[in-house]
Amino acid sequence: MRTGMLAVTVMLGILATGLAGAAERPVAPNGIVLPERYRGWQAIAPSYRPDKDHIRVILGNETAVKALQEGIRPFPDGAVLAKIAWTTRKHPKFPVAVEPDKFVQVEFMIRDGAKYRETGGWGFARFVGNELKPYGKDPSFALECLGCHTPVKENDYVFTSWPPVPGPR
């Protein structure tokens, strides 16, 4: 009986936490909620966009990292990639180095081959600025994302590679 009550209490606790968390999280027009704890995912690679004056880091959850490391295509369902972009500045004490300045946006690709069949098997989302404003007016915004990713269709619509690092892990 005590175990039963404990289980119910724990479940209610988890439910309450989940609801509170979800309430704070922005939602893209295709229903994608800003993923939790993505900032702690493993770094895949940095990138730099001189045309936009952006510097970026691409992160992946465990499923995405494993697929990249092992060259698995298509990516398995559950793989999620995140790309955080900042404007750049010259390091104040070392101006030959270009580093992040202000937050620009964070973008996601969430793999679910059935759910997102119309956009290459990927759910796209972008959250912009310090308000993390969801990009797009309706779910069709994701077709724009897919359009830009079409040049890498043969790589399952993913631009980023796993960059080489030698030696023991």
Add this chain to the structure above:
Amino acid sequence: MRTGMLAVTVMLGILATGLAGAAERPVAPNGIVLPERYRGWQAIAPSYRPDKDHIRVILGNETAVKALQEGIRPFPDGAVLAKIAWTTRKHPKFPVAVEPDKFVQVEFMIRDGAKYRETGGWGFARFVGNELKPYGKDPSFALECLGCHTPVKENDYVFTSWPPVPGPR
């Protein structure tokens, strides 16, 4: 008795694994062994060095990340920062994006205020190229590292900041 034998077997197994692992790992002239599993540490920030044509990602273990997030200075003992550098290339399918090409080196700063008192409380190490060749001929190489980091002495010799990311974690 069976439990005892199991424990011994497990311990010998761990010992053997540890020795095999250590044997493969390069050692800097100041005794710093290439840290294990650093590639999985959390991403702190990307950086770009147009003067060297390098793109980089700076990673940190939990102690280092916490200190950066919370502005703790000096860094506590046990904090370790890693910086991986690659040469750059234009993305073959999207040439406005600059991404990693070939591995250049990986560098470390390991905090131990007493052990590394002569180099600002930090143990420095650099492993270069696909052979991960330790940089420096003798332990004095670390004075060169310290020299370059002196402009950020007031930030405990660390160049990298925790870049802003808004919203819930």
